[in-house]
Amino acid sequence: ETGVTQTPRHLVMGMTNKKSLKCEQHLGHNAMYWYKQSAKKPLELMFVYSLEERVENNSVPSRFSPECPNSSHLFLHLHTLQPEDSALYLCASSLGPGTLLNTEAFFGQGTRLTVV
Amino acid sequence: GNSVTQMEGPVTLSEEAFLTINCTYTATGYPSLFWYVQYPGEGLQLLLKATKADDKGSNKGFEATYRKETTSFHLEKGSVQVSDSAVYFCALSSRGSNFGNEKLTFGTGTRLTIIP
DSSP, X not given: OOSEEEEOSEEEEOTXXXXXXXXXXXXXXXXXXXXXXXXXXXXXXXXXXXXXXXXXXXXXXXXXXEEEEETTEEXXXXXXXXXGGOEEEEEEEESOTTOTTXXXXXXXXXXXXXXO | OOEEEEOOSOEEEETTOOEEEOEEEEOSSOOEEEEEEEOTTOOEXXXXXXXXXXXXXXXXXXXXXXXXXXXXXXXXXXXXXXXGOEEEEEEEEEOOSSTTOOEEEEOOOEEEXXXX
């Protein structure tokens, strides 16, 4: 248990569905991240939120829409996904701006997403 | 841009064997270097880190030394156990374009299996 909780753990959705992934941390961290983990590829950073503002958007398709309503919660809204979007989606948090060089990121267990 | 290259797996060793997983990086400035481990069904956990050249990170019998001259951060353990079976990720943390916009750049991961 790392203090970062993701739900659901598994999700199967059709290409026309709309679903949301949820991430929650109560570690007092101010930065939160979404990563995509695909087989035989490096973890891909998708979005970074720092103090509830999006500071990074790595050319992610608009069918992925993040939301950070407060420093403890992060969502990833999904719509009209493609089969190649099937992957493990990991949420992470860290202390906050200016700290990641010296401290660690804490990861959730991930949501295994399958798009059919 | 920043990148991390680590040896491709899978790696299979017998219990008590010596382990080396190679990792090299490309980065501007002075990144921090990390090894994360992902046990089956779990998210990533920090295994060890080094924040400046010649630093040695160590944890649970694993070690890695930050070698700036060879841009390497190889992971080693003298005697592996079955419980070390996991996926190991090398990563670096660097400053982004704005303050607070640090990000972790990961390698592809190396799956390690230890057989009794």
